[in-house]
Amino acid sequence: MTSSARPGLAAKRSALSELWRAVGRERALISLFDLGRQKSRDLRAARLYAFGVFASYALLIALSRGVARQQLTQSYVRAALVTLSWVVGALASLGSARVLAEHAEHAGLTALALQRGFSESALLRARTLATAERIARLIALPALLLVAVGLARGATLRWALAMAPAVLVYACALGLTLSVLAVLSAELAPRHPRALLLGLVLCPLLFSQAYSAIPSLPGLFSVLLSRLLEAGAAP
Secondary structure, three states: OHHHHHHHHHHHHHHHHHHHHHHHHHHHHHHHHHHOOOOOHHHHHHHHHHHHHHHHHHHHHHHOOOOOHHHHHHHHHHHHHHHHHHHHHHHHHHHHHHHHHOHHHHHHHHHHHHHOOOOHHHHHHHHHHHHHHHHHHHHHHHHHHHHHHHHHOOOOHHHHHHHHHHHHHHHHHHHHHHHHHHHHHHHHOOOOHHHHHHHHHHHHHHHHHHOOOOOOHHHHHHHHHHHHHHHHHOO
C-alpha cells in the first residue's frame, strides 16, 4: 500500500512543481513588460501625483477631530480613491497605451519573449496584466496607507480590516479595466492610442449626461466604490 501511495504522491509533487514553474515564468514575463513602462513620463507623473494625494488626505485625517472621526476618515479615503482613479489611473493608463504602441520597444520585448519560448497569447496576457498591476498598485497603495493613517488616528481595527479588501478589489477591477482599454487602444490605433483611449472613456460619459440609461466607466465604478465602502463600513 505504501508503494502504491508513493507514485501518487510523486505525481502530485511533479504537478505542483510544474505549476510553480509556470507561474514563475508568467511572473517573469509580466515583470519584463512592466520594466518597459517605468520610463514613461506619464507614469512618473502618476507616481508623483499619487504621493501628493496621499500626503494631502493623510494630513486631513491627522487633523480631524470629533466623535465622527471614523466616518470622516472614510469620506477622505473615498475622495482620495476618486482622485486616484481618474487622475492617477488616467495618467498611468495613457502612459501605458503610449508605451504599448511604441513599435521599437514593443518589437524588442516581443522578440526577446518569443526567443524564450513564450506564445503570442502569453505575450498579450502579460502586457495586459503588467499594465493592470501597475495601475492597481498606483491606486491601491496610497489608499491603503490612508486606511493605516486612519487606524493610527483612532479608527477601529475592524473597520480597517474591512476597508482594506474593499480598496484592493476596487483597485484591481479598475486597473484591469483600464489596462484592457489601454492595450486595445494601442492595438487598434498605434499612432494615436491615447486619443482612442480618451474617446473610449469620455464618449460614453458625455452621452450618459444626456441619457442616463447609457452606462459610463466613471459611473459604473462610482457605484462599485460606494457599495464596496458601504459594505466595509457596515457594523
